[in-house]
Amino acid sequence: xxxxxxxxxxxxxxxxxxxxxxxxxxxxxxxxxxxxxxxxxxxxxxxxxxxxxxxxxxxxxxxxxxxxxxxxxxxxxxxxxxxxxxxxxxxxxxxxxxxxxxxxxxxxxxxxxxxxxxxxxxxxxxxxxxxxxxxxxxxxxxxxxxxxxxxxxxxxxxxxxxxxxxxxxxxxxxxxxxxxxxxxxxxxxxxxxxxxxxxxxxxxxxxxxxxxxxxxxxxxxxxxxxxxxxxxxxxxxxxxxxxxxxxxxxxxxxxxxxxxxxxxxxxxxxxxxxxxxxxxxxxxxxxxxxxxxxxxxxxxxxxxxxxxxxxxxxxxxxxxxxxxxxxxxxxxxxxxxxxxxxxxxxxxxxxxxxxxxxxxxxxxxxxxxxxxxxxxxxxxxxxxxxxxxxxxxxxxxxxxxxxxxxxxxxxxxxxxxxxxxxxxxxxxxxxxxxxxxxxxxxxxxxxxxx
Amino acid sequence: xxxxxxxxxxxxxxxxxxxxxxxxxxxxxxxxxxxxxxxxxxxxxxxxxxxxxxxxxxxxxxxxxxxxxxxxxxxxxxxxxxxxxxxxxxxxxxxxxxxxxxxxxxxxxxxxxxxxxxxxxxxxxxxxxxxxxxxxxxxxxxxxxxxxxxxxxxxxxxxxxxxxxxxxxxxxxxxxxxxxxxxxxxxxxxxxxxxxxxxxxxxxxxxxxxxxxxxxxxxxxxxxxxxxxxxxxxxxxxxxxxxxxxxxxxxxxxxxxxxxxxxxxxxxxxxxxxxxxxxxxxxxxxxxxxxxxxxxxxxxxxxxxxxxxxxxxxxxxxxxxxxxxxxxxxxxx
Numbered sequence: 001x002x003x004x005x006x007x008x009x010x011x012x013x014x015x016x017x018x019x020x021x022x023x024x025x026x027x028x029x030x031x032x033x034x035x036x037x038x039x040x041x042x043x044x045x046x047x048x049x050x051x052x053x054x055x056x057x058x059x060x061x062x063x064x065x066x067x068x069x070x071x072x073x074x075x076x077x078x079x080x081x082x083x084x085x086x087x088x089x090x091x092x093x094x095x096x097x098x099x100x101x102x103x104x105x106x107x108x109x110x111x112x113x114x115x116x117x118x119x120x121x122x123x124x125x126x127x128x129x130x131x132x133x134x135x136x137x138x139x140x141x142x143x144x145x146x147x148x149x150x151x152x153x154x155x156x157x158x159x160x161x162x163x164x165x166x167x168x169x170x171x172x173x174x175x176x177x178x179x180x181x182x183x184x185x186x187x188x189x190x191x192x193x194x195x196x197x198x199x200x201x202x203x204x205x206x207x208x209x210x211x212x213x214x215x216x217x218x219x220x221x222x223x224x225x226x227x228x229x230x231x232x233x234x235x236x237x238x239x240x241x242x243x244x245x246x247x248x249x250x251x252x253x254x255x256x257x258x259x260x261x262x263x264x265x266x267x268x269x270x271x272x273x274x275x276x277x278x279x280x281x282x283x284x285x286x287x288x289x290x291x292x293x294x295x296x297x298x299x300x301x302x303x304x305x306x307x308x309x310x311x312x313x314x315x316x317x318x319x320x321x322x323x324x325x326x327x328x329x330x331x332x333x334x335x336x337x338x339x340x341x342x343x344x345x346x347x348x349x350x351x352x353x354x355x356x357x358x359x360x361x362x363x364x365x366x367x368x369x370x371x372x373x374x375x376x377x378x379x380x381x382x383x384x385x386x387x388x389x390x391x392x393x394x395x396x397x398x399x400x401x402x403x404x405x406x407x408x409x410x411x412x413x414x415x416x417x418x419x420x421x422x423x424x425x426x427x428x429x430x431x432x433x434x435x436x437x438x439x440x441x442x443x444x445x446x447x448x449x450x
Numbered sequence: 451x452x453x454x455x456x457x458x459x460x461x462x463x464x465x466x467x468x469x470x471x472x473x474x475x476x477x478x479x480x481x482x483x484x485x486x487x488x489x490x491x492x493x494x495x496x497x498x499x500x501x502x503x504x505x506x507x508x509x510x511x512x513x514x515x516x517x518x519x520x521x522x523x524x525x526x527x528x529x530x531x532x533x534x535x536x537x538x539x540x541x542x543x544x545x546x547x548x549x550x551x552x553x554x555x556x557x558x559x560x561x562x563x564x565x566x567x568x569x570x571x572x573x574x575x576x577x578x579x580x581x582x583x584x585x586x587x588x589x590x591x592x593x594x595x596x597x598x599x600x601x602x603x604x605x606x607x608x609x610x611x612x613x614x615x616x617x618x619x620x621x622x623x624x625x626x627x628x629x630x631x632x633x634x635x636x637x638x639x640x641x642x643x644x645x646x647x648x649x650x651x652x653x654x655x656x657x658x659x660x661x662x663x664x665x666x667x668x669x670x671x672x673x674x675x676x677x678x679x680x681x682x683x684x685x686x687x688x689x690x691x692x693x694x695x696x697x698x699x700x701x702x703x704x705x706x707x708x709x710x711x712x713x714x715x716x717x718x719x720x721x722x723x724x725x726x727x728x729x730x731x732x733x734x735x736x737x738x739x740x741x742x743x744x745x746x747x748x749x750x751x752x753x754x755x756x757x758x759x760x761x762x763x764x765x766x767x768x769x770x771x772x773x774x775x776x777x778x779x780x781x782x783x
Contacts, residue, residue, distance in 0.1 A: 037518060037522075040512055040518050041518045041705055042705070043704035043705050043706070045513075046509045046512050046513055050509075109702065109727070109730070110583070110585070110727065110755075111582070111583030111584055111585060111700060111727075112583060113582065113583055115614075115615075141755070142619070143587075143591075143618070143619045143621075143622030143623060143626075144615040144616075144618035144619035144621070144622050145615065145619075146615075147614075147615040147618040147619075148613070148614045148615025148616075148618075148619070149614075149615075150615075151614035151615055151636070152614050155614070196727075196729065196730045196731075197730070197731070198730065198731060223583065223700070223702070223703075225581070225700075225703050225704060225706040225707075226702050226703065226704060227515040227702060227703055227704020227705065227707075227732065227736065228512065228513050228514070228515050228704060228732075228733075229515070229702050229730070229731055229732035229733070230702075230704075232731045232732075233702070233730075233731070250581070250582060250583075250667060252667065252669075253581065253667040253668070253669055253706065254667070254668070254669040254706070254709060255704075255705075255706040255709075256705070256706070258704070259704070278582075278612075370672070371672070
């Protein structure tokens with residue numbers, strides 16, 4: 001999980017100091033060195049680190065920490081405040097042109113993830129903002145880049161404009177706008193070729209596209225794993241194109257992602273979105289404040305709640321509650337429920353958002369095998385309608401048929417049935433507890449796929 | 451003889467080495483000017499060697515993405531050395547700094563070039579691994595070209611069945627160079643594609659089989675398992691294969707590159723590194739840390755987008771490129 005390393009380090013530093021009633025100047029010095037190292041290890045640019053540590057030190061030496069009874073807490077608070085400040089407020093809005101189409105240009109180094117992100121962004125615009133986007137294949141240099149965008153477009157069922165590899169990117173972009181107008185598409189996302197910020201010729205091409213299209217947004221796509229050079233890249237692209245925002249990709253890796261801090265600090269441009277996976281719906285709004293919490297290991301509950309709200313159908317949830325109460329919960333409901341949880345994203349990612357989950361022994365680095373979920377699904381789907389409604393029907397013959405149908409051993413079918421029964425029992429007890437009576441504490445049950 | 455003189459002598463020996471080092475100099479010009487300029491500036495600013503000097507030195511090295519641990523150790527060593535030799539003037543430390551850096555890289559052996567591990571008696575299989583977007587497919591294209599120029603029969607396997615357009619991308623490279631690409635459709639099992647590739651390489655009597663794989667972040671356990679399965683299939687089909695497992699690293703990557711090297715090594719026993727995109731402003735200093743902590747050598751560097759822009763990694767040329775300004779300076783002294 002991104003930033004976990006940084007959080008761990010800072011927490012260790014603070015731990016060394018807790019237990020002490022008061023903090024002296026030597027402690028502060030030691031702490032700022034640790035904070036400095038942690039940030040440097042997280043790939044935050046050294047200049048940014050210098051300023052940051054200076055601020056922390058100044059505030060820490062002040063009365064705030066020295067006289068506090070809980071110096072550790074105070075320091076975390078300061079670091080968090082300063083981090084949040086450095087990363088700026090949340091800004092995931094996308095511009096809307098007065099006269100459609102709104103034009104978005106995607107720029108960045110090679111391999112940052114522009115093409116994938118273009119697809120994700122188009123998907124987001126359609127899903128969340130109800131827009132009709134057009135993807136434009138303006139990367140005529142990298143072999144098969146156009147094929148890649150076309151495949152992405154096909155997967156999403158979003159139109160892709162291309163003119164092959166012989167056309168000039170500037171012309172492609174210009175014609176795409178005309179095409180969008182004709183087809184009444186309201187967003188145009190131009191996927192440009194990756195290029196080095198020091199490549200004058202190719203940077204000139206981008207300046208030309210910008211001059212012709214007058215885009216409403218220019219998004220700089222940056223790999224979250226970028227090291228110290230992030231600053232040079234961001235500064236250079238920004239100077240030449242005046243980008244309007246940054247999209248950070250591959251944040252689902254285990255990089256500490258200090259580049260986010262650096263880019264923000266040197267360009268003062270907002271990081272608007274973060275790429276959180278290889279699937280085309282895994283682009284999220286970048287929340288600086290939540291990220292700062294995550295940096296400090298405080299979890300990311302807000303994102304979790306938001307995901308749940310987004311993906312769980314309220315009506316269905318009500319129905320489910322009713323069923324749980326009346327204990328008429330069936331395997332069909334179970335499938336439904338699984339679908340909903342699955343649509344929230346990879347389970348290990350969800351776990352990572354629970355505060356303290358990384359501190360719990362059993363949960364640290366837990367990897368949930370998504371395949372097992374598939375197995376459970378296969379078993380349930382191999383049941384007949386009656387069996388799903390009434391698991392009581394199950395006998396040895398039926399179980400063998402289900403095992404065959406799902407390609408899983410009979411023992412696994414048995415295990416699932418048993419777990420399902422336990423689950424139902426639990427539900428009954430839980431709903432029985434409602435109404436104020438304090439029931440006995442029950443042992444927890446395991447979801448069949450955990 | 452001074453350290454710089456030794457380096458200089460080595461590189462003015464023959465026309466061939468000069469050509470190579472010129473390419474490095476061009477490719478690394480950004481790296482070099484910023485790095486040695488910074489070092490010069492540092493030395494000029496601090497006449498005396500003190501605590502602040504070492505802290506600034508740390509930053510110069512860190513700015514090149516040399517791993518934090520490596521830098522801390524190096525600086526501690528230098529501090530000790532400075533005390534021992536009673537060095538008080540910053541300028542006297544300059545050469546020592548450079549020498550120490552090269553030492554890490556080459557482990558004292560100034561000719562430590564590590565060539566590709568090819569099987570002279572038959573088919574050689576080279577597996578390419580790495581995270582997303584580092585340049586695996588491009589590096590394969592470039593290496594295929596180079597090997598073909600050397601007269602080898604090369605075959606490519608499109609093992610990235612996941613990313614949209616990846617198979618087509620390798621296909622374009624195959625056409626450009628004129629080598630055959632073994633492929634299946636998108637979404638098929640990469641291990642099965644590898645199997646096909648090996649069978650094809652055998653029946654066509656190929657010398658080298660270059661295997662592309664999908665980019666994957668090293669913390670995705672399931673994807674890493676898939677990769678080790680790919681490797682197992684290769685091992686099972688040809689004893690002793692893969693002869694090289696090359697981890698492709700983006701020079702712009704920071705500290706995470708070390709984690710990448712560690713994790714990919716655990717899964718696939720990486721035998722060498724291809725350092726790509728070194729023609730940018732990034733320094734790729736992390737390879738120092740990787741060499742030091744994991745002892746994985748860099749075998750190739752990518753210095754541009756053309757077919758010919760892949761160079762065998764020559765630590766000397768790299769270092770020469772990095773310190774060329776200082777070498778010239780010394781001569782004028």
